[in-house]
Amino acid sequence: MHASRRFEPGSGVPCGLNCLRLNSFDRLGLSAPILQAIGELGFDQPTTIQEQAIPLLLGGDRDFIGLAQTGTGKTAAFALPMLEMIDTSTPHVQALILAPTRELGQQIAGQVELFAKQLKGLRAVAVYGGAHIVPQMQAIRRGAHVVIATPGRLLDLARRQAILLDQIQLLILDEADEMLNMGFQEDLDAILALTPETKRTWLFSATMPKEIRRMVKQYMDQPHEVRVDPSQSVNTDIAHQYVMVRHTDKADALMRFMDADPDVFGVVFCRTKRDAQDLAELLMKLGYRADALHGDLSQPQRDRVMQRFKRRELQVLIATDVAARGIDVNDVTHVFHYSLPNDDAYYTHRSGRTARAGKKGISIAFINRKEKATVNRMSRALDIEFEEVRIPSATDIAAARVRTWAEEVKAAEASPFATEELLALAAVQFMGMSAEELLEQLVRREVAGLRTGKDLNFKDDRPEPRQMKRKSFKPGFDEKGHKKKFGKKFEGTSNRRTPSPFKPKGRK
Numbered sequence: 001m002h003a004s005r006r007f008e009p010g011s012g013v014p015c016g017l018n019c020l021r022l023n024s025f026d027r028l029g030l031s032a033p034i035l036q037a038i039g040e041l042g043f044d045q046p047t048t049i050q051e052q053a054i055p056l057l058l059g060g061d062r063d064f065i066g067l068a069q070t071g072t073g074k075t076a077a078f079a080l081p082m083l084e085m086i087d088t089s090t091p092h093v094q095a096l097i098l099a100p101t102r103e104l105g106q107q108i109a110g111q112v113e114l115f116a117k118q119l120k121g122l123r124a125v126a127v128y129g130g131a132h133i134v135p136q137m138q139a140i141r142r143g144a145h146v147v148i149a150t151p152g153r154l155l156d157l158a159r160r161q162a163i164l165l166d167q168i169q170l171l172i173l174d175e176a177d178e179m180l181n182m183g184f185q186e187d188l189d190a191i192l193a194l195t196p197e198t199k200r201t202w203l204f205s206a207t208m209p210k211e212i213r214r215m216v217k218q219y220m221d222q223p224h225e226v227r228v229d230p231s232q233s234v235n236t237d238i239a240h241q242y243v244m245v246r247h248t249d250k251a252d253a254l255m256r257f258m259d260a261d262p263d264v265f266g267v268v269f270c271r272t273k274r275d276a277q278d279l280a281e282l283l284m285k286l287g288y289r290a291d292a293l294h295g296d297l298s299q300p301q302r303d304r305v306m307q308r309f310k311r312r313e314l315q316v317l318i319a320t321d322v323a324a325r326g327i328d329v330n331d332v333t334h335v336f337h338y339s340l341p342n343d344d345a346y347y348t349h350r351s352g353r354t355a356r357a358g359k360k361g362i363s364i365a366f367i368n369r370k371e372k373a374t375v376n377r378m379s380r381a382l383d384i385e386f387e388e389v390r391i392p393s394a395t396d397i398a399a400a401r402v403r404t405w406a407e408e409v410k411a412a413e414a415s416p417f418a419t420e421e422l423l424a425l426a427a428v429q430f431m432g433m434s435a436e437e438l439l440e441q442l443v444r445r446e447v448a449g450l451r452t453g454k455d456l457n458f459k460d461d462r463p464e465p466r467q468m469k470r471k472s473f474k475p476g477f478d479e480k481g482h483k484k485k486f487g488k489k490f491e492g493t494s495n496r497r498t499p500s501p502f503k504p505k506g507r508k
Contacts, residue, residue, distance in 0.1 A: 028054045033118035034080055041114060047073035050080075052226045057081035057202065063223035065216065066204045069348040072228055074204050075111050078172050082146070082202075083112070085170060088121040091143040093163060095170040098151055098191070100178040101325045102128040102299065103306070108174065109148045122146070129153045130299020137162040151179065151187035158194060165194040176205040176212055177345075178325055185211060192219050206345040237355035241389045242365040242375055244458035250338060250366050251282055253391045253456050257336070257364070258288060258315060260392035260400045266334030267327065267353045268318045269341070279338065280318040289315040293323045321346050330357055337365040340374055344381050364389070368458070391456045398447045405446045 025046055026035055046054070049068040057064055058081045068074055082095050097112075099105040109126035116122045124146040127136040133156060140147065140163050147154075147163065157163040171192070173179070179188060192215075201220050205212060216223065245253045258264050270276040273294040280292035291305045291314050302323070309317045310329055319327070321341060332354045341347050354361025365386075367375060375386050392400070430438055 025050075029058045030054070030080055031084060034083060034115065037115050037117045037119075038076075038080070040117070047077075049073055049226065049228050050077045052228075053077040054081050056224050056226070058084060060224065061200060063200055063220040064202045065208075065220075065223045065225040066202070066228075067206070067208060067226070068204070068228035069206050069345060069352070074174065075108055076115070078174070078202050078204060079108070079112050079115055082170060082172065083116055083119060083122070086119070086122055086145045088119065088145060091145075092167045093140070093144055093147050093165070094168060095146045095172065096154075096165065096168050096195070097146065097148045097172040097174060098154070098179065098188070099148060099174050100150065100182050100184065101322070102130055102150060102302075103327060104175060104325050105148045105150055107328050112146060112148070124148065127153050127157060129156075130302070133157070133160075133162075151184045151191060155187055155190060158191075165191070166196055168195055168199055171195055171199050171201045173201070173203045173205075175325060176203050176215075177207045177209060178322065180209065180211045182322060188215070206349065207343065235352060235355045235361075237358070237360050238351050239360070239362045240351070240365075240379075240384050240386045241362060242367050242386050243389055243391050244369065244372075245366050245391060245456055246458055247368065249456045249458075251279060252453065253366060254279075254316075254336060254338070255283070255286070255288065256392045256397065256453075256456065257334070259397045259450075262404060264315060264334050265312060265332055266316050266336055267324065267332060267350075268316050268336040268338050269324065269350050270318060270320060271339040271341075273320055275339070276318045276320050276323075283316070283318070289313065290318060293317055293319040293327075295320065295323055297323075321349065324350070324353065327353060329353075331359065332356070333361060335361070335363045337363070340365055340367060340371055344378055347378060348382065393455060394450065394453050398450055401447055401450065402443055 025038055025043070028046065028051065030038075049066060050073050053064070053066050054077060057078070066074060066077060068077075078097075082097075086094055097105075097108060099108055105126050105128050109124055112124045116124065123142075123144050125136070125139045125144040126148045127140070128150045129152050133153070136153070137157065137160070140157070149157075154163070158165065173188075179185075201223075203212070203216065203220070203223070243253060254268065268279065268290075270279060273296050276292045276294045277296070280290050283290035291308065293302060293305050293309075297305070305314075305317070306327070308314050316336075317327075318338075335351055335354045337347070337350060341350065351361075351363040354363065365371075365375065378384075379386050433441070
């Protein structure tokens with residue numbers, strides 16, 4: 001009997017025994033072909049958002065709002081019931097899914113294709129900017145039941161009359177808050193105006209800002225709302241850590257972590273596009289396998305960077321929050337928060353890039369003294385524990401290098417070239433050296449070139465605030481109780497104001 005497994009978006013593999021749920025997919029009302037498809041993928045336990053949303057979406061004709069973080073299985077929560085609504089005998093577009101980025105759209109399209117494997121004749125087409133529009137137009141004309149689109153490209157297609165939205169039965173807005181953050185509000189209003197009033201609208205979002213509330217009030221009719229507590233959506237396989245570091249030392253701190261662990265394969269999150277590009281250029285200049293992903297790159301550039309990262313030609317990907325939406329790469333070991341996000345939801349989004357498919361991961365925040373309060377607040381809000389760790393020192397890195405080298409030497413495979421003649425030749429070359437001297441030279445060679453440097457861990461060495469000790473003394477006496485000496489004219493202890501002995505010039 002195999003262990004129960006839960007669907008994690010894009011993972012393609014189970015997330016482990018610690019993800020068990022009480023309900024299984026076959027109790028949610030899904031049809032046999034859908035159950036067979038997800039069963040072949042190896043998933044039989046739904047996530048919280050899936051088990052709450054799917055029965056509502058299957059059983060009613062009302063609009064729906066689902067509030068949950070990235071990594072909680074939202075795609076399956078809307079894609080599975082959506083597929084149950086499609087009539088493959090009619091060729092027009094019946095369901096429209098809007099996503100903020102090309103990467104997320106491609107990810108959704110890939111999952112829809114997997115879920116629809118047993119549905120004969122169903123066609124799903126992804127359309128997005130940065131790619132030639134003609135092939136996308138041709139794909140829609142050949143017949144598409146489901147279209148996954150970014151807002152800008154969808155409007156381009158609509159203006160060319162390459163797609164008609166007047167017959168869609170279902171509109172799904174995924175990552176709605178991010179679409180508004182990216183400035184798609186006018187595009188969304190224009191798209192919604194092209195759709196029939198009789199459609200159902202399903203909105204999925206991590207947060208519910210006032211702009212989304214406006215859309216809900218204007219375009220949705222008494223929607224069901226399911227909210228997944230953010231504290232329940234943080235992956236328990238992630239170790240949350242922070243380091244105290246000065247802003248000017250952050251780049252060096254990141255390099256120390258990479259030097260100390262050659263197996264680091266991570267995503268580094270920066271707050272701005274400029275910060276991401278500058279950091280990537282610095283790392284590349286120093287010989288690290290890094291590159292940037294942000295909104296100023298053209299689509300071909302973004303694709304090349306992502307392909308290099310997926311092939312592990314890059315050790316770290318430096319990204320902004322918006323650009324990282326839709327990144328789905330397995331085996332990411334670390335997430336580095338070069339700058340803390342402005343919202344708790346973004347921290348969950350970022351951290352969710354690691355510890356996928358049941359594996360462990362590490363999330364490290366680089367913070368200063370003032371941001372410690374922010375970490376404490378996030379800890380309470382998300383119900384997670386942060387551990388303070390230290391930035392590796394130069395000595396730590398050297399020790400890690402020697403350990404890795406020693407393991408590689410011990411694990412070296414036999415070679416036909418390691419003959420007795422070669423061993424004898426080596427013995428001659430090292431003649432006169434003791435075993436200890438030879439080992440010392442080998443270690444020196446291995447750690448040669450490592451950079452030395454100061455301790456980057458921030459030390460709050462400010463003196464404690466001085467407590468002002470209140471002292472009481474009588475007027476006319478000093479702090480030690482001795483009588484003050486003012487001269488004959490001003491002796492005494494009276495509090496009465498004494499006239500000045502000096503007369504201002506020009507006055508009599």
